[in-house]
Structures are given as C-alpha cells and as structure tokens.
Amino acid sequence: MAGHSQFKNIMHRKGAQDAKRAKQFAKVLREITVAVRSGSPDPTANPRLRAAMTAGREINMPKDNIERAIKKASGAGAGDDYTEVRYEGYGPAGVAIIVEGLTDNRNRTASEVRAAFSKHGGSLGESNSVSFMFAHVGVISFPTEVASEEEMLDAAIEAGADNVLLSEDGHEIICAMENFFAVRDALETRFGEPKAAKLDWRPENSVVLNEETARSVLKLIDVLEDNDDVQAVYANFDLPDDVARALAA
Incomplete structure (x- = not known):
C-alpha cells in the first residue's frame, strides 16, 4: 500500500x-x-x-x-483581442502587490482579482496606490560562464545599464525601463541570447514576514498567478531564512 x-x-x-x-x-x-x-x-x-x-x-x-x-x-482578425491591465493593492501584513495581466474581458478580470484579494486577507486599491513603492526596471540575465564579472560590468555600463549583480544563478543586469531594449540588444550582440529578459517591478523597501503571514501572502499570490488573465505578480515582502526553511519543510 x-x-x-x-x-x-x-x-x-x-x-x-x-x-x-x-x-x-x-x-x-x-x-x-x-x-x-x-x-x-x-x-x-x-x-x-x-x-x-x-x-x-x-x-x-x-x-x-x-x-x-x-x-x-x-492572421487578419484572427483570435481574441487582449487589453493590458494592471491592478494594485495590499495583501496580509500590508504587503504591497502589483498584478499585471492581458485580458479579453476587463470586467471579469477585475472582479476575479478583487475577489482574490478580499478572500485572502487583502484589499484591491486604486491605480498607482502601491506602484510608487517599486522601481519599474529592465532585467536581463545571462549564465555565469558567458563572461567574467568585470567583463560583464564593463559591457553593461557601456550599453547603458545601471547595475550588475552576480550570484550563483548568473549575471543579472538592471537598467532603466526606457533603456531595456537597447541594453538587451547590445549585450545580446556581445554575449549571445540572454537566459531571460523582461520588465520587472522591484520593491524599494520590503516587509519582513513571519511564518503565519508568509503562508497567507503566498496563498494570495498563488491564487492570483493561477488566474488565466494574470501574466505576473510582484510583491514587496522578504522571508527570513528560518521562515523560508519552515515553509519548505
């Protein structure tokens, strides 16, 4: 058995x-x-x-x-027409959350996102109610082996990037949103296709969560991400190592 x-x-x-x-x-x-x-x-x-x-x-x-x-x-006139939408609100413990989506029915998506916030201890806010707490930036990632830290830093600065971070996951280049495509194309020409390249919302400050509030926040994010109309969810929380281990257990 x-x-x-x-x-x-x-x-x-x-x-x-x-x-x-x-x-x-x-x-x-x-x-x-x-x-x-x-x-x-x-x-x-x-x-x-x-x-x-x-x-x-x-x-x-x-x-x-x-x-x-x-x-x-x-194809001319083929398929659905999608509209870009963004929702902002607060989750449990005052965590700021940004939800980006593509929808063919604004009313349906707004209703579903609002219901998710309400059901899981949050509240949907007005436009720009939390986005001021984030920086909207471009993020380009490359594997570690494509360049040394110094070589990537030099190339990123020359391309117009603002910062380069190196971790065990590889090189992460951060740039202003308006420079995203130019920086990505310059680095791609030099190092080949990036591992990932996207616009991202990076929090200016983070809310530190305990295990209980972390479970509530992550549940809300899971429900939002599970929505077919939602493309990405961003939040300004931080998990201490002991909380992360408890959640993974």
Missing part, C-alpha cells in the same frame, strides 16, 4: 506540474499574440516579440508552439 500511495503521490505531483506548465505556456502565447498585433511578426523588428520569445524559451516552450502563435496572431 505504501508503494501504491507513493505512486499516486508522484502522479499527482506530475499532474500539478503539467497543469502549471500549461498555464505558463498559455501566458507566454498570450504575450506573443499581443506583441505581434501591436508591432510586427518579425522578431528582428519587434523588441516586445523578441522578449516574449525569450520568455518562451526560458520555460522550454517548443519552437513549433512559438512559430504557430506568431503565425496565428499575424
């Missing part, structure tokens, strides 16, 4: 991972659709599309899926 239970647990986990992967694919495909319709189906002439394609490769999306999405979005 133990073996049978273990097998079922593995199958359940695989099912959950497959479902999460499918949602990630759907979100990237939606971004590709919007990028093509707001610009060009040619990635070399459409920086937003190149960023979306990089996001697809980051989650191991098959090349065929990406090409089909571009072709479908290029």
